[in-house]
Amino acid sequence: MKDEEISPFLCGLRCPTFVTLDTGFYQYKLCHMGYCLVYMSIRLLEVATFLRRILRHPEFRTQAKRMGRVIRISHAGLSVRHLNFHQEILYEWIYQLGQKVRFRLESRK
Numbered sequence: 001m002k003d004e005e006i007s008p009f010l011c012g013l014r015c016p017t018f019v020t021l022d023t024g025f026y027q028y029k030l031c032h033m034g035y036c037l038v039y040m041s042i043r044l045l046e047v048a049t050f051l052r053r054i055l056r057h058p059e060f061r062t063q064a065k066r067m068g069r070v071i072r073i074s075h076a077g078l079s080v081r082h083l084n085f086h087q088e089i090l091y092e093w094i095y096q097l098g099q100k101v102r103f104r105l106e107s108r109k
Helices: 003-011 044-056
Strands: 017-020 036-040 069-073 077-082 085-095 103-108
Touching: 036 044, 044 069
Parallel strands: 017 036, 036 069
Antiparallel strands: 069 077, 077 085, 085 103
């Protein structure tokens, strides 16, 4: 499937979250209320770990909260573009020392 065919395909599905390692999908013009795009700027072996982190966060835990967003995940944190908000929202991972490694997000606007 070609890149330009993915958006129409996702619109035909019920509330999908599409995960990719392709840089070309982190664009505001791809925001759509019918789906969520997650671009992962990490190594392939880390995808499952980082995907679990975002899906457990209260901001992105449900399908309804993810719809209309294009999200970039990296080691530094998250960058989020939302359909109705033209400014990029940045979150950074906070590492807690002295405990089992846990992660939470802090918003930077």
